[in-house]
Amino acid sequence: MRRYFGRKLLIYGLTFFVAVTINWMIPRFMPGDPVSSMLSRANVAQPAAVEAMRAHYTAMFGFDLPLWQQYLNFWGALLKGDLGISIWLFPTPVTDVIVRAVPYTLGLLIPSILLSWFAGNRFGAFAARRKWLDNSVLPIGYVLTATPYMWLAILLAWALGIVAGIFPVAGAYGFDLQASWSWTFLGSLAQHWFLPFASLFLVAFGGWAIGMRNMITYELEADYVNYLRALGAPMRLVRRYAFRNAILPQVTGLALQLGVLVAGALVTEIVFSYPGLGHLILQAIQNQDFFLLQGAFLFIVIGVLIANFVIDIAYVLVDPRTRTGMGGTA
Amino acid sequence: MRNRSRFLIPVLAAGLLSAACSGGSGSSTPAAPAGDAAGGGAAAPAGGGAFPRNETLYTSGTQWGPPANWNPLREWDFATGTKGLAYETLFMYDPNTDKFSPWLAESGDWTGDLEYTLKLRQGVTWSDGKPFTADDVIFTFELGKMETVPYHPLWDWMKSAEKVDDHTVKFTFATANHQEWANHLYSRAIVPKHLWEGRSEDEVMNGVNEKPVGTGPYAYQSHDQDRMVWVKRDGWWATKALNKDVKPKYIVDIVNSSNEVAMGLLLQKGLDLSNNFLPGIANLVKGNFGIKTFYDQPPYMLSANTTWMWFNTAKKPMDDKEFRKAVAYAIDTKKIVEGVYGNLVKASDPSGLLPQWDKYVDKNVTSTLGFSYNPDKAKQLLADAGYKDRNGDGLVESPSGAKISLKLIVPAGWTDWMEAARVISSSAKAAGIDIEADFPDYNALVDVRNQGKFDLVLNNDKQLANTPWLYYDYLFRLPVQKLQSTTNYGRYENKRAWELTQQLDQVKPEDLPGMQKIASELQKIQLEDMPVVPLWYNGLWSQTTNGAWKNWPSSAPNTPKYPPTVWRNWLEMGGTLMLTELQPASGG
Numbered sequence: 001m002r003r004y005f006g007r008k009l010l011i012y013g014l015t016f017f018v019a020v021t022i023n024w025m026i027p028r029f030m031p032g033d034p035v036s037s038m039l040s041r042a043n044v045a046q047p048a049a050v051e052a053m054r055a056h057y058t059a060m061f062g063f064d065l066p067l068w069q070q071y072l073n074f075w076g077a078l079l080k081g082d083l084g085i086s087i088w089l090f091p092t093p094v095t096d097v098i099v100r101a102v103p104y105t106l107g108l109l110i111p112s113i114l115l116s117w118f119a120g121n122r123f124g125a126f127a128a129r130r131k132w133l134d135n136s137v138l139p140i141g142y143v144l145t146a147t148p149y150m151w152l153a154i155l156l157a158w159a160l161g162i163v164a165g166i167f168p169v170a171g172a173y174g175f176d177l178q179a180s181w182s183w184t185f186l187g188s189l190a191q192h193w194f195l196p197f198a199s200l201f202l203v204a205f206g207g208w209a210i211g212m213r214n215m216i217t218y219e220l221e222a223d224y225v226n227y228l229r230a231l232g233a234p235m236r237l238v239r240r241y242a243f244r245n246a247i248l249p250q251v252t253g254l255a256l257q258l259g260v261l262v263a264g265a266l267v268t269e270i271v272f273s274y275p276g277l278g279h280l281i282l283q284a285i286q287n288q289d290f291f292l293l294q295g296a297f298l299f300i301v302i303g304v305l306i307a308n309f310v311i312d313i314a315y316v317l318v319d320p321r322t323r324t325g326m327g328g329t330a
Numbered sequence: 331m332r333n334r335s336r337f338l339i340p341v342l343a344a345g346l347l348s349a350a351c352s353g354g355s356g357s358s359t360p361a362a363p364a365g366d367a368a369g370g371g372a373a374a375p376a377g378g379g380a381f382p383r384n385e386t387l388y389t390s391g392t393q394w395g396p397p398a399n400w401n402p403l404r405e406w407d408f409a410t411g412t413k414g415l416a417y418e419t420l421f422m423y424d425p426n427t428d429k430f431s432p433w434l435a436e437s438g439d440w441t442g443d444l445e446y447t448l449k450l451r452q453g454v455t456w457s458d459g460k461p462f463t464a465d466d467v468i469f470t471f472e473l474g475k476m477e478t479v480p481y482h483p484l485w486d487w488m489k490s491a492e493k494v495d496d497h498t499v500k501f502t503f504a505t506a507n508h509q510e511w512a513n514h515l516y517s518r519a520i521v522p523k524h525l526w527e528g529r530s531e532d533e534v535m536n537g538v539n540e541k542p543v544g545t546g547p548y549a550y551q552s553h554d555q556d557r558m559v560w561v562k563r564d565g566w567w568a569t570k571a572l573n574k575d576v577k578p579k580y581i582v583d584i585v586n587s588s589n590e591v592a593m594g595l596l597l598q599k600g601l602d603l604s605n606n607f608l609p610g611i612a613n614l615v616k617g618n619f620g621i622k623t624f625y626d627q628p629p630y631m632l633s634a635n636t637t638w639m640w641f642n643t644a645k646k647p648m649d650d651k652e653f654r655k656a657v658a659y660a661i662d663t664k665k666i667v668e669g670v671y672g673n674l675v676k677a678s679d680p681s682g683l684l685p686q687w688d689k690y691v692d693k694n695v696t697s698t699l700g701f702s703y704n705p706d707k708a709k710q711l712l713a714d715a716g717y718k719d720r721n722g723d724g725l726v727e728s729p730s731g732a733k734i735s736l737k738l739i740v741p742a743g744w745t746d747w748m749e750a751a752r753v754i755s756s757s758a759k760a761a762g763i764d765i766e767a768d769f770p771d772y773n774a775l776v777d778v779r780n781q782g783k784f785d786l787v788l789n790n791d792k793q794l795a796n797t798p799w800l801y802y803d804y805l806f807r808l809p810v811q812k813l814q815s816t817t818n819y820g821r822y823e824n825k826r827a828w829e830l831t832q833q834l835d836q837v838k839p840e841d842l843p844g845m846q847k848i849a850s851e852l853q854k855i856q857l858e859d860m861p862v863v864p865l866w867y868n869g870l871w872s873q874t875t876n877g878a879w880k881n882w883p884s885s886a887p888n889t890p891k892y893p894p895t896v897w898r899n900w901l902e903m904g905g906t907l908m909l910t911e912l913q914p915a916s917g918g
Contacts, residue, residue, distance in 0.1 A: 030771075177381075
């Protein structure tokens, strides 16, 4: 057991190091200089004043140091939990910007991932046993899972937001409200949350349903099923065994899909102007905000790694074979 | 069973696709059906803890990101309204009438060649109850002694700011730059000395300044990632002193997200004032959608700034003024105004001065030297200067035989400018000049522009203000530095023009003939040398709805004429006064 987790942790540590390094490098290889564009927005007339400000901000952000020094300082600050100051939202610390955005992103991601996974698997298993469902509804699943997140989001916004007028198409809650624990506010929050959630949920749901349906049809033709049937076991029991076997690849699939889902959430947020991380990343790129970009990516890297770790643990619990494997060595 | 389902898949998929496609095209046309359909969409009716609709003004178009600071010295990124709603200036300036009106100051006069005396208004208090005095004004100007404060260069020609009594300040100067000083008088937000004293340079320039304490009509209420909320404050001095009162109790400024969102909110009347550029708004103004602009016909908007095309005069062949002139004649501006903007903007005068500055334009100079779209004239100019098409590709080569192929850069994503750049490129090619439109990322563009590594670039950095000196400073400032980050991107060197610009700065604003004389000489140099080509005037983008508020500024009789905007640095040019003229749409 210890060796299994030790090896996993080592791999996660390495991934983290490499990913964070790449995140640090990417913005620095983009053309342009963030201080220049910040000052060009400042639109100060006198060149002398601009020069003084340039020197000040270049030193403040540490861009005057050699690259290797900047890199070391970055790790030093990171280990102290300091992600720097946002250039775009100057002078807000990056940590504050991200902490404000993360609840919205998690509020979209966690329910859509978990619900689509549970519902998709249940529905896929259910559909595999009903011919009419299998013939008519599953094709829709194929279409859904092949739909780009952004496209489905735009479609939903247009149909349910603009034409039907049921849901709002922008923001996290009504512009006439203030954050509070009132029912009006919570209702507005839910109303604004629904469409981005639905677009994420539907795409992922289609994928899981198809996967599960294929697994179940495969499992139902396996030898052990035929054997059980020959013994006269009730169909309920047979299906339960088939479902348990079919769920394992789906757990692996969940781990593999996490990155895609996060990317989907980012795009969806942009479509709905939902104030989460996706929105921030777009703005950070447009404004060459190195620190915000690093911070947002760092959060995503950590999030995906933690989720993968959780799935690893879950795997140990659901798949007895992993336990036996570990038992032999630990 | 498998076979049948395989047959069904394409059918279903095709059905979904076609449904989706018709949906997509429907949403891209101007959102005509959205108006009535989306009735109560985003703006839910007011409930507990909400802002009552009839007391709230919804604005948008200033903020491109979450409100991040309330520091009035950060004039480019403070939260909407920091200067104007919370902090106030000494004077107000109305660009439409070219009039200064005393605001925090009661009066101000030049009491000597190099001495300006300012009388302050009595009875003004900060929102924390402390009185506003001469000390605050002196303190604010002295903050400029810090190097990183943007108005630091003021101290190159200002000698001192002294207190005469509690409500009188005497400024003495080394050089009397009248034009610039007039600009400072209405641009500098006065901050309270008793709270700002002792702040370090870093805190002054980079401080967030949460909970701003100002003299203005509004106080900070709350903010979130997508909005900034101000609440009306009791005891604003102007209510007593000038009998002016701001009408909305709350002002909610919504952070820009996308044009579609802004358009949707406007149509639902969830937004009272949108200061975004919304392409195609002319159709909505003409149709019956309840959306109004300043003029009800082209150009619909007041003009706010000029878009210029800069030549990099340090490069060949842009160092040749004959070539530059030929380019100016080759640009089909009318096609940009009509085709790209649908008449939302106005073609520029050859001088490039905004319509509000028309009195400074010497019509004799612009009629003899001015240029207009004329491809034949462009070809003629090129031929006369020795630019000929030697290899028969329809594009000219330079007199030395070198190939000419230039790039006009505009930032990627600025769709209207990208389209305009394409028009420029095709009309220049028709005249035989090889100009390609190129769209680098904004930051990359700033980089090459400042370093002088471009051929041609579009720019509109300088906004309407009290003096055309600002534009000439932008065009002719010397010396050329290694990085030209704010002015003279083309690295055009003309000592005479720069001398005249400095002279213009020292003419008193009341001396109209004096200003006209120098401006005329500058226009002559500008049109003879053509270091830049003025193209069109961008609008003071402003769309209003009257669901909750009426009496918006417009060209119609008996309406206010202030610039209808809450953009940064425009509230002191009339935006605040606009708020005092608004009336609730229903009843009194």
